[in-house]
Amino acid sequence: xxxxxxxxxxxxxxxxxTVGTLAERLSIPVSRxxxxxxxxxxxxxxxxxxxxxxxxxxxxxxxLGLQLTKRQAAxxxxxxxxxxxxxxxxxxxxxxxxVMGHVDHGKTSLLDAxxxxxxxxxxxxxxxxxxxxxxxxxxxxxxxxxxxxxxxAFAAIREHGxxxxxxxxxxxxxxxxxxPQTVEAIRFAKKAGVKIVVAANKMDKDGADxxxxxxxxxxxxxxxxxxxxxxxxxxxxxxxxxxxPELLDMILLVTDVEELKADYDVPARGLIIEAHLxxxxxxxxxxxxxxxxxxxxxxxxxxxxxxxxxxxxSTDGRPIKQATPSTPAIVTGFKVLPEFGDEFTVAAxxxxxxxxxxxxxxxxxxxSSRGDIGSGELIRLINRDNKLSELNIIVKADxxxxxxxxxxxxxxxxxxxxxxxxxxxxxxxxxxxxxHLAHSSGAIVYGFNVSLPTSARQQASRDKISxxxxxxxxxxxxxxxxxxxxxxxxxxVETELGRLVVKxxxxxxxxxxxxxxxVTKGKLTAPALARVSxxxxxxxxxxxxxxxxxxxxxxxxxxGEMCGxxxxxxxxxxxxxxxxxxxxxxxxxxxxx
Ligand code: GDP
Numbered sequence: 009x010x011x012x013x014x015x016x017x018x019x020x021x022x023x024x025x026t027v028g029t030l031a032e033r034l035s036i037p038v039s040r041x042x043x044x045x046x047x048x049x050x051x052x053x054x055x056x057x058x059x060x061x062x063x064x065x066x067x068x069x070x071x072l073g074l075q076l077t078k079r080q081a082a083x084x085x086x087x088x089x090x091x092x093x094x095x096x097x098x099x100x101x102x103x104x105x106x107v108m109g110h111v112d113h114g115k116t117s118l119l120d121a122x123x124x125x126x127x128x129x130x131x132x133x134x135x136x137x138x139x140x141x142x143x144x145x146x147x148x149x150x151x152x153x154x155x156x157x158x159x160x161a162f163a164a165i166r167e168h169g170x171x172x173x174x175x176x177x178x179x180x181x182x183x184x185x186x187x188p189q190t191v192e193a194i195r196f197a198k199k200a201g202v203k204i205v206v207a208a209n210k211m212d213k214d215g216a217d218x219x220x221x222x223x224x225x226x227x228x229x230x231x232x233x234x235x236x237x238x239x240x241x242x243x244x245x246x247x248x249x250x251x252x253p254e255l256l257d258m259i260l261l262v263t264d265v266e267e268l269k270a271d272y273d274v275p276a277r278g279l280i281i282e283a284h285l286x287x288x289x290x291x292x293x294x295x296x297x298x299x300x301x302x303x304x305x306x307x308x309x310x311x312x313x314x315x316x317x318x319x320x321x322s323t324d325g326r327p328i329k330q331a332t333p334s335t336p337a338i339v340t341g342f343k344v345l346p347e348f349g350d351e352f353t354v355a356a357x358x359x360x361x362x363x364x365x366x367x368x369x370x371x372x373x374x375x376s377s378r379g380d381i382g383s384g385e386l387i388r389l390i391n392r393d394n395k396l397s398e399l400n401i402i403v404k405a406d407x408x409x410x411x412x413x414x415x416x417x418x419x420x421x422x423x424x425x426x427x428x429x430x431x432x433x434x435x436x437x438x439x440x441x442x443x444h445l446a447h448s449s450g451a452i453v454y455g456f457n458v459s460l461p462t463s464a465r466q467q468a469s470r471d472k473i474s475x476x477x478x479x480x481x482x483x484x485x486x487x488x489x490x491x492x493x494x495x496x497x498x499x500x501v502e503t504e505l506g507r508l509v510v511k512x513x514x515x516x517x518x519x520x521x522x523x524x525x526x527v528t529k530g531k532l533t534a535p536a537l538a539r540v541s542x543x544x545x546x547x548x549x550x551x552x553x554x555x556x557x558x559x560x561x562x563x564x565x566x567x568g569e570m571c572g573x574x575x576x577x578x579x580x581x582x583x584x585x586x587x588x589x590x591x592x593x594x595x596x597x598x599x600x601x
Pocket of ligand 1: 109114117244
């Protein structure tokens with residue numbers, strides 16, 4: 009729950025909050041939060057709870073411009089699955105599908121593979137704009153995909169997704185299995201009440217193991233059909249495109265079972281899912297129609313602004329006559345940029361549109377709380393999540409041509425998390441002006457085929473400004489890349505070691521357990537971390553402090569052997585015979601661009 013204060017955004021949280029939920033509330037990747045906790049000496053897993061004070065310190069460290077307050081009364085934050093009411097005349101509509109999953113498991117590749125299979129790139133060299141949704145044809149039917157991979161999707165799904173999304177594809181790399189963000193995605197999807205289809209991706213890889221993946225899913229209450237459940241797991245490869253047609257078939261099958269319907273002949277309404285300013289076109293928004301048919305020339309009100317729809321286009325830029333339910337459409341003609349998540353409706357005429365928009369705008373100024381995160385706030389959070397860190401730079405080059413190519417190459421380095429911010433650029437030697445600008449903006453100055461005059465050199469050394477001169481373009485780019493890499497938050501990598509099945513418990517205190525059992529998988533080493541589980545339920549994360557074979561302390565024990573184990577626990581845990589202890593290590597690894 010969020011409420012806007014004058015400058016900072018305040019987020020209410022409970023007295024105790026799990027790391028996963030906190031990351032979710034802050035709209036940051038959970039790995040970033042775990043990384044920050046680690047930096048501050050707190051080793052916590054996604055499911056572990058931290059107290060308010062810890063959360064407050066960490067949020068301060070993250071410097072998100074957010075502030076936490078304690079939630080007073082308990083309240084449910086489960087989103088309501090609100091779909092537009094459909095009348096008896098409603099007809100079937102395409103499903104709206106979002107893709108979620110752990111980083112690097114292939115969400116982007118899968119979306120690309122699906123789109124690539126069906127979208128004809130246009131003559132102008134393909135699609136360069138960021139597309140927030142697109143529709144593909146499969147057979148004679150359409151499927152709408154939300155192209156908001158990663159945490160944008162999380163945020164969008166959480167706040168508006170119950171309205172937006174019918175089906176979530178959870179992408180899991182079959183060679184890697186269920187990971188923290190997979191668990192997060194499953195939780196979101198369940199909470200939003202949407203249908204889940206699991207895509208076991210990277211099946212082309214040697215280490216792919218779909219059975220292990222299915223086994224892991226059972227630990228998160230997703231039972232596959234062959235095990236008596238109703239979770240669909242399909243083997244796919246975004247790389248070879250194997251399994252993609254079957255995945256689309258399955259989505260349509262789920263659509264049929266769900267009987268997704270909407271009215272077509274009512275005034276159009278839906279959500280704004282993307283908006284940006286475009287040179288020559290002004291505010292350009294992508295609207296996802298939920299009901300009715302949106303047409304060019306109509307008056308559309310979204311949030312505090314309105315448009316007489318000037319151009320109506322499909323998301324691949326083709327003019328369309330109308331956008332029917334579940335269709336994303338590009339709309340131009342807005343007076344002011346609407347905001348992500350704004351609901352839109354059609355007004356009868358300009359006067360009504362102006363009045364409706366005016367009302368919303370006044371409400372917004374008065375800071376009226378809609379009881380949930382403001383959509384403006386959300387887009388800011390998403391953008392921040394998107395561009396976690398920026399590298400300020402100034403580029404000077406010998407001629408305009410090389411300046412342009414340096415700048416173009418630098419833009420290509422941007423990722424969802426880090427980006428280059430060009431605070432200045434120009435042709436000619438590095439000047440004292442450039443250095444002033446670098447000083448005030450904390451920028452690095454890059455020169456390509458230019459010199460640094462002596463006076464400027466002295467100024468640079470006095471003000472401790474980094475000026476880097478290159479004669480080879482890719483060396484310059486590599487340098488910037490290296491700087492960007494430093495801005496990436498570390499990736500938290502967990503490595504599985506092995507599993508012990510408990511056969512006996514010898515001592516249990518509040519903070520320590522000594523038990524024994526059989527190694528049923530892998531190799532155990534100590535020290536290590538471990539998850540204790542019973543049946544489907546994960547009980548606690550603990551530390552393994554020692555291993556014994558017979559009376560002797562040992563460093564490692566192998567599959568098939570019996571051993572004794574001492575555990576350090578955060579609170580008392582009544583271990584039982586048959587419980588499983590899965591050992592793993594966790595480290596923070598610098599990621600590469
Ligand atoms: P995202 O972070 O989930 O969006 O993952 P990406 O789509 O960026 O993919 C991460 C990496 O996995 C990239 O290097 C992809 O080329 C690779 N990848 C994705 N899908 C497949 C696949 O089906 N097979 C193989 N071999 N590699 C894949």
